[in-house]
Amino acid sequence: MAKQAASGKVRGSRSGRPVMALLDLLGRRWALRILWELREEPLTSRALRTACDEASPTVLQARLTELRGAGFVELGEGGGYALTALGRELCEMVMPLLRFAERWKR
Amino acid sequence: MAKQAASGKVRGSRSGRPVMALLDLLGRRWALRILWELREEPLTSRALRTACDEASPTVLQARLTELRGAGFVELGEGGGYALTALGRELCEMVMPLLRFAERWKR
DNA sequence: CTTTTTGCTACAATTATTGTAGCATTACGC
């Protein structure tokens, strides 16, 4: 399939369209969840792990690195992960999902 | 870890909070992308596959089944997958990502 | 100095995804 391998590239970025790259980045495990958990306050890596149902630090770290690379998340000097201004904007778009999900229930 | 196995349950649903289940469902490969590709018009399985960079039918089928189970997507009688009313609502929330992504670029 | 917490990594085991091929069914062109 000739996919990109190790590089920081994102699935769907082949199309060149930024949305695809974004959809791809957000469509990875725990990506949306991380943004969600950081929506109100910064969290340390441990606290974030706890918030994310004890997800393995391996993925969390991987996602965090990607999210940082994308400029949505940053590691504060005093420690702890937080949303950047851009990250907060993105999170604003995910927020409405709360009400929607409640209505969706299943 | 005592995770749910074969059932149609969703990761994150352990918390009982619908948002988590939704974030989990959408945080699977091609899930967001599928919603995105169906945003304007119904697509046949083949057309959808083409739209999704020739993603393997295995995942596409899996995601489609999940998305149908969640009530976001349906298979029309005349063939072809389409968003349900609920699915369109959900898609409305993903739409703003287009402009955001353009600005984000990377 | 000891203890705790930080961000982060190693590693094997398990799942998920990929890529390719193909099935049964339905619809079309001739």
Add this chain to the structure above:
DNA sequence: GCGTAATGCTACAATAATTGTAGCAAAAAG
């Protein structure tokens, strides 16, 4: 009718991602 192409969908091995557990070095308490 008969071939042809398209539909939704599945099988399967190969590959990649994720999980779970353990633990590291550095910094911050205590």
